[in-house]
Amino acid sequence: xxxxxxxxxxxxxxxxxxxxxxxxxxxxxxxxxxxxxxxxxxxxxxxxxxxxxxxxxxxxxxxxxxxxxxxxxxxxxxxxxxxxxxxxxxxxxxxxxxxxxxxxxxxxxxxxxxxxxxxxxxxxxxxx
Numbered sequence: 001x002x003x004x005x006x007x008x009x010x011x012x013x014x015x016x017x018x019x020x021x022x023x024x025x026x027x028x029x030x031x032x033x034x035x036x037x038x039x040x041x042x043x044x045x046x047x048x049x050x051x052x053x054x055x056x057x058x059x060x061x062x063x064x065x066x067x068x069x070x071x072x073x074x075x076x077x078x079x080x081x082x083x084x085x086x087x088x089x090x091x092x093x094x095x096x097x098x099x100x101x102x103x104x105x106x107x108x109x110x111x112x113x114x115x116x117x118x119x120x121x122x123x124x125x126x127x128x
Contacts, residue, residue, distance in 0.1 A: 044111035055099030
């Protein structure tokens with residue numbers, strides 16, 4: 001019986017954060033890390049907000065969107081609480097938190113990476 005407990009303990013020690021809650025059908029998660037509660041996508045990748053956006057409007061296109069992929073909502077997704085949808089120029093819908101569009105960062109390679117926080121002084125962790 002000790003083996004499963006040891007395996008569980010080893011796995012828990014390697015996790016970069018602990019889960020708090022799932023939102024909008026699991027498309028967005030709230031997790032606890034050293035900096036507090038941050039938002040991730042369904043694959044546990046860190047989400048970010050962009051200072052050049054305004055509530056309900058994304059301003060990240062072209063090269064910006066290649067570096068900072070928008071968190072695109074699945075077809076038929078519906079807003080829930082503080083999680084809303086922002087329409088992009090191509091008609092796709094992007095998830096937003098408290099009106100601010102959510103993005104991934106191309107240089108985050110694994111769950112728990114937060115290498116995009118502070119990039120250019122305009123990218124920040126999406127915090128709950």
